[in-house]
Amino acid sequence: MGIMSYLRERMGKILAFVIGLALFAFIVGEVVKSGGQFMRGSANTIGEVNGQDISNDDYQKRLDQNVKNMQQQSGQAASPQLTAYAQEMTWNQLVSQNILQKEIEKLGIVVGVDETKDMVQGKNLNPQIVQAFGDPKTGEVDRARLNMFLTNLRSAKPGDPMKEQWTAFVEQMIEAKKAEKYTALVRNGLYINSLDAKDDYEARNKLVNFKYTVLDYASIPDSKAVPTDADYSAYYDAHKAQFKNAQETRTFEYVAFNAAASAADSAVIKTQMDKLAGDFKTAKDDSAFVQMNAETKRPLTYTRKGQLEPKLDTVMFSSAVGTVYGPFVSNGSYEIAKLVDTRVGPDSVKASHILLNPATEGGVDKAVAKADSLKKLIQGGKSFAELAKTFSTDKGSAEKGGELGTFGRGAMIPAFEDAAFNGHKGDLVVVTSQFGVHLIQINDQKGSSKVVKVAIVDKPIQASNATQSAAYNKARSFMSNLNGGNFDEVAKKQGLQIKTANDVTAMATSTMGLDNARKVVKWAFDAEKGDFSDQVFDLENQYVVARLTQIKPEGTLPLDVVKPQIEAAVRNEVKAKQLIAKLELASNGASSVDQVAQKVGAQAVPVQNIVFANPVIPGLAAEYKVIGSVFGSGLHKVSKPVQGEHGVFVFSVDNFVNPAPLTNAVREKQQIQQMLVQRADNLIFDALKDKANVKDNRAKFL
Known part of the structure; x- marks a missing residue:
């Protein structure tokens, strides 16, 4: 289960981190956007660098992959903030590739096969691989884990998402290495002479x-x-x-009408949760109850002390099984929690497994029957290791006789973890998971501590239709009273505060006071100075009406x-x-x-x-x-x-x-050189960027 579970459950997060950072080792600063030009270009051209178009299709394909990777890394759904970050990251990746490509090709910079292999599994590993497979305390790379991962990749079928992600990472790692070589060439051309050293020494010491x-x-x-x-x-x-x-910026004023949940809305939801809490106490199937009633479908697993949020952790580790706690407020939701079970269990387990694929065995039932047969053979004296090498579809662990090493709670998928931690040393257990049927051998268990299994039902505190309608009607009433220039007058008459969003860029997703402002920003870049919005913008928990007050074009401002x-x-x-x-x-x-x-x-x-x-x-x-x-x-x-x-x-x-005469010009030169090198990447990229005539048309599409 080590490489199989690690790859499926963990490597998506690691690769997302790797892919997200590898190319950015050489990306410096934010690419200049040409906001005033965003309506130009063909229907599928999202930007231009060095006269070469960047297609919206290419951008969207990479953006989708980056968003997916970041979701895997964070374990969260795509929020406006995450999406905005992914948009900038994707744009910078494409722009940087185009900007540096011509320079790299002109100089004939390449990264060979042997050099690539060395960065992936040789002596000079890529820093992101070191971070993904290394021990944070020692910095030492777990070569066995890395090799298992690479072996599993080689045996993966074409189209496997992990294989595609790895291929994308290697390609970007190679591009990053080329860029690193390019900047190294420029840095090596920097020179500090003795006069520079003397002037700097006197400036700091005279x-x-x-x-x-x-x-x-x-x-x-x-x-x-x-x-x-x-x-x-x-x-x-x-x-x-x-x-x-x-880049072009625009300033707009706006009034906002609060549509967040009222105290009455919160009270209604709490009443609903109070009733659910009573039902939860008598529920026979806690897992089914969670699946039917919870907004967030969390699996029921055993957790150690300190893994739950503090107030819940204290209650669950000091209560009797069956205790229901709540409703209580957590992260904008009402939650109720039930203590399903407690036990004293091992802190870590050493195990091996044989993984059978139901698709190739004729179905789950037949795969389970085969696992039972293998279990009997092992109980009769057959070698688990030899059977794993012969029958396991997890080739990474099969080569080691099915060994997965030692792992703690939370490292494996729930079904596998329950079997490994709830059994005893020497047990042979057959379990089914989303990856197939496992025959698990528990080789050893270490440590001992209390763990609890807690079922949690949550319900977000959201505004009712009545609350939202009342706020929307107020916004519509305000907008209906507007004419050419009475925005301030109507706002004052209705006791509304006018807020200002200053110097907003075409790709902004939020402004001061507006967390999800994309709709308003798009309107602002289509409006003329003095226009007020002809619609009410629905921005999560508030409705907004805006007026465009200033346009600052790209270039020298008048x-x-x-x-x-x-x-x-x-x-x-x-x-x-x-x-x-x-x-x-x-x-x-x-x-x-x-x-x-x-x-x-x-x-x-x-x-x-x-x-x-x-x-x-x-x-x-x-x-x-x-x-x-x-x-x-x-x-x-x-x-x-x-x-x-x-x-x-x-x-x-x-x-x-006057200071003492400069006796060590070499050291002084080195210090200045070091400071200059630290600035070099910024200066290099800025120079290439200015020369490249970058045009950013994303606001037309996003």
């Missing part, structure tokens, strides 16, 4: 002591510094590079769009002109900063041991321009006014303290 006085921007009231259009234009032109929008965000900075520019004039007047004839400070009614502040690499003035903040000016200044001279982040400064340098 000290300066100086004295300054500053006039804060806050010293001038805002009413005395009103920017003109010319001021805005001048600032915008000087800082235009800062206003480049990587002045009218960025004007609100630069208002404070432009006002400081206006204040700076006044403060500079004041300090220039005070500096005339002054021979020290103290005299300047006295004239403007400020203080002269001494500063000690400042380095260029850390331009922070104590008590203020980072002042790059000021510290840069200080290090470029002569000694004992009153500086011209310098416009900083906090205000306008005048300073005088007392002295510089």
Whole structure:
């Protein structure tokens, strides 16, 4: 059962993790989306990289596989958050492959058969394989387990999901290795010379002591510094590079109407669960009761202390069999739990098995009969190991005489686990599972602790139809009163709070206050500025009506769009002109900063041991321009006014303290090289990405 159960029950999760991360070893950053272009392209083109189309069919195929893998890994149904993450992961996989493909082909980078084999089962295992098959404590890889897995893969039939997942992983592992080689080539071309090392050493070790006085921007009231259009234009032109929008974004306002379960709804569900709790106490078949009444169909298995949620764990491990606990609230549901059984059992079991396939044996009955016959042969003296090699369809364990090794609770499927843990050392047990008929030999059992079997029935706390209808009708009433520009007026009249979703991207699935906002986002990217929605959006537990207030296109944003965000900075520019004039007047004839400070009614502040690499003035903040000016200044001279982040400064340098001569340029070079290498992957991918002209049309389809 080891490789069979491990593969079927566990490897899906491991492979999902492997596939999800292997290719991303070299993916850095988020690919620039071209939101304003998303309506262009053919009906099946979801994007474009280097002039090459990415088809929606290819994207959807990989997306479906990634979602499936992530569900297996997490053990949860596909949530909006999981789906959104899978969408970005899938897009980045396809984009990265296309971006790097041409560069890799141009350089002739390949990964050979022997190199691939070495990454899968040789001395240089892929890190994700090490993580999947290694001991977290020691880092040592369980070679036997890895080899069994690979053996089972080779014997798997074509079309087996695990085989397909493994093939996809190996292909992506090879692509990742090629990308790793490419980035290694670029990194090896990086070079730091002695002058770089000397400059960096001085920037971190040369000290300066100086004295300054500053006039804060806050010293001038805002009413005395009103920017003109010319001021805005001048600032915008000087800082235009800062206003480049990587992708189109949109801002919308909305009002939300709560449709979550009310206290009355919760009370109704609790009443239903109270009745179920009474029925649960007298139920004869607890498993059937769970299957008929629970929202989540959980198998009845024995659990150790600490495996249940704390409040339930305490009750179940201190109560008599038959005890029903609840209803209690857990994860948004009412739950009732029944203690079905308790026992003292082993902590781990060492077992072997022979697996028979009912399909090839003529049905389950015949497979069970054959297992019984094998059991009698073993009881009569035949070797279990030899019969396993001959008859077991689990070839991985069959090669080892059916041995599965030692496993704890939760490692095997329920039917197999119950047989192995409830029996005794030396027992031969025949059980049927979804994988076939097993003849299990219990070789050893270790440890001893109390375990409990708990049946749980749950019912989500959901809003009633009446609650949902009332919220929907309020939303419809609000929307019906809207016309061209009265959104604010109607909201105020009805006592509704207007919320804002700022700078939303075309592929966003959630915004501030809206967890599942995809419908609203799609509407926003089809609307014009000032439009309000002509429908009520049903977003899980709330109904939403929205109005589009701003569109920020891809590229350099115009002045009218960025004007609100630069208002404070432009006002400081206006204040700076006044403060500079004041300090220039005070500096005339002054021979020290103290005299300047006295004239403007400020203080002269001494500063000690400042380095260029850390331009922070104590008590203020980072002042790059000021510290840069200080290090470029002569000694004992009153500086011209310098416009900083906090205000306008005048300073005088007392002295510089030079560090000891650099004696180990090699070590300094290595340190700088290491920092540069750490940034290299980002810079490489960004450069290739900009050159590739990536177009993201996913919002058209998703």
